[in-house]
Amino acid sequence: MTVIYPGSFDPITNGHLDIIERCAKKFDKVIVAILNNPSKNTMFSVKERLDLIEKVLEQYDNVEIDTFTGLLIDYAKSKGVSTVIRGLRAVSDFEYELQMALMNRKLDEELETLFLMSSSKYTFLSSSIVKEVARFDGEISNIVPKIVEDAIRKKLKGDND
Numbered sequence: 001m002t003v004i005y006p007g008s009f010d011p012i013t014n015g016h017l018d019i020i021e022r023c024a025k026k027f028d029k030v031i032v033a034i035l036n037n038p039s040k041n042t043m044f045s046v047k048e049r050l051d052l053i054e055k056v057l058e059q060y061d062n063v064e065i066d067t068f069t070g071l072l073i074d075y076a077k078s079k080g081v082s083t084v085i086r087g088l089r090a091v092s093d094f095e096y097e098l099q100m101a102l103m104n105r106k107l108d109e110e111l112e113t114l115f116l117m118s119s120s121k122y123t124f125l126s127s128s129i130v131k132e133v134a135r136f137d138g139e140i141s142n143i144v145p146k147i148v149e150d151a152i153r154k155k156l157k158g159d160n161d
C-alpha cells in the first residue's frame, strides 16, 4: 500500500522523520508531499524544502518526495492513493486534525486519514518552535538533522546563496 504524508515541512524536523521512518517500515511506499502555498509566509521556499527533505531521506528506497498545490484530495487522486498519514503529538493536535480529516472525507469519501503517534521524545516539537529557538540562538542540533540546522542558521544570517 502507498500512503501520502502531507505537510508544510518548513523545515522538516526529527519529529517528521520519526513518522516517515515508521511509515517506511509499515507501508510499501510513502509519498512525502510538501504543500506549495504561496500565500503562506514560510522560511524556506518549496524548492529549498524539497532539496532538504531529499537529502535527509536519500537512504530510503521506498520514500518519494513531491510537492502539491490546491486540495490534498485532488493531489491524492492524481497519485491514485487513498490513504493519508498524519502524526499526532498531543491532544492539542486533535481538534485541528479531526477537522481536516473530516473535511477531506466530506470532499472525498474514499480518502482515509490514518494517525500515527509521534515518539514521546518529539511531543513538544514543531517546525515553528524550531525556528523560534534558532532565532534566539538556542540549541536545535538534537531536534533537526544537521543539514537542516545549517540551512536555518544560514537563513537567519541572511545568506541565501
Ligand code: PNS
Binding pocket: 006, 007, 008, 009, 035, 070, 071, 072, 073, 099, 100, 103, 104
Ligand atoms: O504541516 P501542516 O501545515 O500541519 O500540514 C497541513 C496540510 C498541508 C496537510 C493541509 O493544510 C493541507 O492538506 N492543505 C491543502 C489544502 C486542503 O486540501 N485543504 C482542505 C483540507 S482541510
